[in-house]
Amino acid sequence: MEPILRFDNVSKHYPNGVHALKGVSFEVAEGEFISVIGPSGSGKSTLLRAINRLIPINGGTVWLDGQAVSAQRGTALRQLRRKVGMIFQNYNLVYSLSVLQNVLHGRLGYMGGLKGVFGLYSEEDKQEGLDLLKELGLEEFAYNRASDLSGGQKQRVGIARAIMQQPKLLLCDEPIASLDPSSAKTIMDLLKSMTQKRNIACIVNLHQLDVALKYSTRIIGLSKGEIVFDGRPEELDDATIERIYGTSRENLMIGGHGNDQADPAHCA
Ligand SMILES: Nc1ncnc2c1ncn2[C@@H]1O[C@H](COP(=O)(O)OP(=O)(O)O)[C@@H](O)[C@H]1O
Ligand SMILES: [Mg+2]
Incomplete structure (x- = not known):
């Protein structure tokens, strides 16, 4: 089956010289629920914005439902964006x-x-x-x-x-970052159930590691614009977490390890 989304060696340089995506490649199939995790500045928002061309990319190709996004203009681009x-x-x-x-x-x-x-x-x-x-x-x-x-x-x-x-694909950029824990849970539950029911693929940028682990069928870990992990939540071991965040799992907990009040694992 044709993937709904394909990144083929995608690169993004901002005019100020920041290299925000470096040769990023992955595919998304219908109905997947994917979390993109990584520290602040690792390129999560840039990756989402490249999908429907909210920002132009500098190299590689983004394929959406079998069509190269950068080749589309006018009506064709609008029709692609509807998805x-x-x-x-x-x-x-x-x-x-x-x-x-x-x-x-x-x-x-x-x-x-x-x-x-x-x-x-x-x-x-x-x-x-x-x-x-x-x-x-x-x-x-x-x-x-x-x-x-x-x-x-x-x-x-x-x-x-x-x-x-x-839509065929739903993109969520930090959808729960402004919410209290109880509302955040409601929103994640709804995002998951509403998209799975309709077979809509969903990509969620998250900085809460525990939320990503709980909800995702797959996790993509970004570090400095590169994919350093792409796999199932249960495959995400401590060494990989350290590779993504540059720090240990314990240091990602607010208040540090062993604090009862430690809420979702946030990162700096
Ligand atoms: N409009 C922009 N102009 C210049 N640099 C940007 C812009 N947006 C993001 N960046 C830079 O690109 C990198 C990735 O940013 P971003 O995609 O926002 O990461 P994240 O969403 O993971 O925090 C960062 O170094 C950031 O400062
Ligand atoms: Mg962001």
């Missing part, structure tokens, strides 16, 4: 609009210019948006302003908007 949903650390909602209107934004890529501009969504789309909100436990907030919601609820709207787009 990729995104979830952000800061939710990126339009706070002056209702929760349902934010969810419906997931359909914009499918609508003609004027219909999109005037928000003329079909009844079918509206019903699907409401069904998604119900599935996410937010139906009672459909007509509230998005600004009324808590952080965890805002991120659930982010998930609804992304799923509304009917």
Whole structure:
């Protein structure tokens, strides 16, 4: 079967000279749930942004659903981007609009210019948006302003908007970094169940090692723009963790080893 995503020797230099991705290659199959881990600055966000060409790459090829992303222009690029949903650390909602209107934004890529501009969504789309909100436990907030919601609820709207787009691939850049532990668990549970149910491949950038270990079918470890690990969570041993983070598993725990209050394993 054709992979949904393929990185073939991808490199990225920023104009300031930073070499953020160095010959990165990997493939993603339908329905995989992959965590990308690595210390701050290791290239996780750059890797995600290269996928739908939010940033241009300098070498290699990104293949999305069998098409080279860099070769696409105009309508073809828009159609390719529709296949990729995104979830952000800061939710990126339009706070002056209702929760349902934010969810419906997931359909914009499918609508003609004027219909999109005037928000003329079909009844079918509206019903699907409401069904998604119900599935996410937010139906009672459909007509509230998005600004009324808590952080965890805002991120659930982010998930609804992304799923509304009917993507084949979902990209999540630090989706729980702004949330308390309980909301973070809800969001990770929902990301996993909603994508697995629909056979959507999901790539999640995480700095919490324990969360990556718990949820992923596969983990990619980045260090200084290079993949230093690509395998199943149970294959990630202490030596590999040290290679990824440049420090031991114990030092990744807040407060150090043996502290009862040590929460998720964060890294600097
Ligand atoms: N827009 C940019 N311009 C210049 N350098 C950047 C830019 N974005 C990221 N970088 C640099 O690229 C490297 C990788 O950054 P990033 O992909 O954000 O890593 P991560 O998400 O793992 O923290 C870092 O050294 C960072 O400073
Ligand atoms: Mg980042």
